[in-house]
Amino acid sequence: MNMAFWVEQAGWFTTVQDLGRTGYEHLGLPAGGAMDPFACKAANRLVGNEDSAAVLEFSGAGPTLWSDTPALIALCGGGFTLWVDGMEMPAWTAVRVRAGQRVECRPHLAGFWGVLAVSGGWDVPEVLGSRSTFLKANLGGYQGRLLQPGDWLFSLREGWLPEERAGAVLPASRRPVYSPEAVIRVVPGPQCAWFGEEGEREFLSAIFQVSAQSDRLGYRLTGATVPRRAGELLSEGIPRGAIQVPPDGNPIVMMADHPTTGGYPKIAGVIRADWGRMAQLRPGEGKVCFETVTLEQAHQLYRELMANLNAIELENFSFWMRG
Incomplete structure (x- = not known):
């Protein structure tokens, strides 16, 4: 039997995501995938899946689900706490739920994007090598759209419930620190010459605010302007993390669903190890x-971040959820 959940409340912005689809940027389709x-x-990993298995991703307000079958779940990321039948459960931990239990992802202060994994991974059709949702094209995920009340969600692997993993936890010391004020590391961009010493100095000394007009495509930054040369480039490819500076001097950080090409000069690029910490800054x-x-x-910082995933420990929290 596949694990099954009924959606009571969908949350504010809940989609199915994985690590994204690659190889289609030349067709205008971004890699997408999880913001963190x-x-x-x-x-x-906490529930025994492959890294690339589909998860639920949400921000603002999380989903409320009813379990129709026993399952193993894990909440990671920022901005949410996990509750099962009115009892708070630890995040970054594999939690066993029984049939008929109510699972809530409630908003919390630190961070902005939460993810919920289920043993076996969420079962939605694979489109172009990925189960990620790309809303602008109604592509992938759960019928290409946001989750809605009344939807049914199933796990991909039938009859697979690795109960021995119940209580698996990623220690706090190995988790990213999500802060409302973050220092994000960057490498120089390909158009640094457009900004000169003054522009680079302003960029690296300023404290920017993430604008409320930010989304999965890009985070707009306000509070300081970065001087740059007049004019525009011919459009060229843009990777995730690239920081473009339009004529008004307010930088834009390219996020998961970013456009694949653009003509604004790029002063820097957020390193891959900090993609999640950048995403977890709350817009506004x-x-x-x-x-x-x-x-x-x-490269070294990314290797160190990924090594933290090998620190998952098994602890006996499972008795909390056994009937």
Whole structure:
């Protein structure tokens, strides 16, 4: 039997995501995927899935689900706490739920994006090599749309419930620190010459605020302007994390569903190890400043982040959820 859940409340912005689809940027289709890839991988590993298994991702207000079958779940990321039948459960931990139990992801202060994994991974059709939702094209995920009340969700692997993993936990010391004021590390961008010493100095010394007009495509930054040369480039490819500066001098950080091409000069790029921490800054509230690292340092920082996933420990929380 596949694990099954009924959606009582869908939350504010709940979609199915995984680590994204690659190889289609030349057709204008971004890789997409989870806003916080580390949280996605951690949640999946806690319940015994492959890193790339589909998760539920949400922000603002989380979903409320009813379990129709026993299952193993894990909540990771920021901005939410996990409750089962009115009892708070630990995040970053594999929790066993029984049939008929109510699972809530309630808003919390630290962070903005939560992910919920289920043993076996969420079962939605694979489109172009990924189960991620791309809302602008109504592509992938759960019928290409946001989750809605009354939807049914099933796990991909029938009859698979690794009960021995109940209580698996990623220690707090190995989790990212989500802060409303973050120092995000960057590598220099390909158009640094457009900004000169004054522009680079302003970019690296300013404290920016993440605008409320931010979403999965890009985080707009306000509070300081970065001087740059007049004019525009011919459109060229844009990777996730690229920081473009339009003529008004307010930088835009490219996020998971970013456009695949653009003509604004790029002053820097957020390193992959900090994609999740950047995403977890709450639009309208979060503040960010940037510091430069070398490409070699960026690679090492990513290796160190991924090594944290190997620190998952088994602890006996499972008795909480056994009938």
